[in-house]
Amino acid sequence: MEELIAKYLADEMGAEERSKFEEQLLLDEQLSNEVQKTTAAWEISGRTNQPPSLNLNTPQAWEKVAQQTTKQRSLVAEKGRFSFLKIAASIAFIAALGYIGWQNIAQKTTAEQLATVASSGEIKELTLPDGTSVKLNAFSTVSYDEDFGKTNRNISLTGAANFDVVRNESLPFVISTENSEVEVLGTSFEVRAYEAEAVEVNVSSGKVGFRSKKAKGEEQVLEAGEKAVLSADGTKMVRDKVRNKNYAAWWTRELIFENARMSEVARDLEKTYWVKIEVAEDIRDCRISQNVKDKSLDEALEILEATFPSMTISRVKENRIKLDGVGCTH
Structure with missing residues (x-):
């Protein structure tokens, strides 16, 4: 377990391994405590010798952790007792101390940093900076960069969410999943995109553009009362009427x-x-x-x-x- 925690804090996990670890982190309070203890131990021992069992380049690890966690945007989260933001906030505070200890300078955060909201086993409601309302289903995650609402309205989604998008014709709202993209100007719709499952889009009002990142073919423009399902491998899309509300x-x-x-x-x-x-x-x-x-x-x-x-x-x-x-x- 120590090796997994060390790999996570040093950002040395692959995307799939990291996703699974963070899901476990959300559900296992004991694991989240161990992560915070390990982070604290690094900060204390960082100026001397790192624990041999971790076998890491500690300054480099601190830099990676600090870059990922020293800035998180605040979101209006109306439901949910335990979220990844709470974990991230705790790690960010400790990681920042260690990072300053090694570098002794403040580093500006960049546009590449993402604000992330994850739900555990319950629904979470939030409001994005542009006013868009999001209902996040269980075991789902949304993230976006610090320029969201200014130069772009691009978000990444894993899991399922219902969106009530504020209309902005100069900045389309784009949702990216592993194999697809959904683009709107302002409307109400739902996207279901859990890992290794088909992606499903159901439109309540307005129009939604839905396209595969892998399959050839034109974007499907879905109207209110329509749905489309993209196969899990991103190669086949089927369009239909919403028959089951x-x-x-x-x-x-x-x-x-x-x-x-x-x-x-x-x-x-x-x-x-x-x-x-x-x-x-x-x-x-x-x-x-x-x-x-x-x-x-x-x-x-x-x-x-x-x-x-x-x-x-x-x-x-x-x-x-x-x-x-x-x-x-x-």
Whole structure:
């Protein structure tokens, strides 16, 4: 673990390894404490000899850490108890001390530095400097540089977010994911772009340009009520009408089922409540018409149970649920 922490602080991790480490850092308070302890130890020992177990060029490591963490923009985060900004703020303070100790001068931050907001297991709401409102889904991250709103409105997204973009015809709003770009002037839409999954864009109002970074072909211009899905490898895009408005249930907290199959109900519940649901073959085609608004997962499952008394619901693990039953085929 010491070697992983050292690699992280020295910015010697690859993109994928760093992403996984930061996700663990968000969820594991003990790990975040260890990171801060290690940083403090570097600061104390930095003027003499570094701990042999770390095997790093300490001045260089400090420089890398300070460049990454000494400046973070403040965002309006209305939800979330524990965020990467809190971790970054703590590390930044200690790292800055060590950096000054080695260099004895102040270094200006540059436009390459990013302001980053990450959510852990819950929804986070924030307002970007241009006034754009963002609802950030669980386990998602957005970042942008210090010139956002001045010379550009470019952000990077990993995960899922709903955007209500303030219109600015001179500065298009551009969202970059691993394999795609979404460009708008001002509108309301949602992007779902979790790692190793297909990218999905759903448009609520206005127009949205959606293009692949890998596939050849023209940009798709999506209008209100339309969606497009780009394959995980970024090579194939499919455009369609929005037929299931439950894509937004993770932040609207409302699920609307109209003669929906149980398999479809389970899929919507999974995306809304961050669980995995296994549906027995005999009840996959059972149909339900029901509105579920402002309900917890347990309350939503109770509604299903009341609708289908012969169905049994069991928790395999905390976040894994099994729906079983008989007599509902076709």
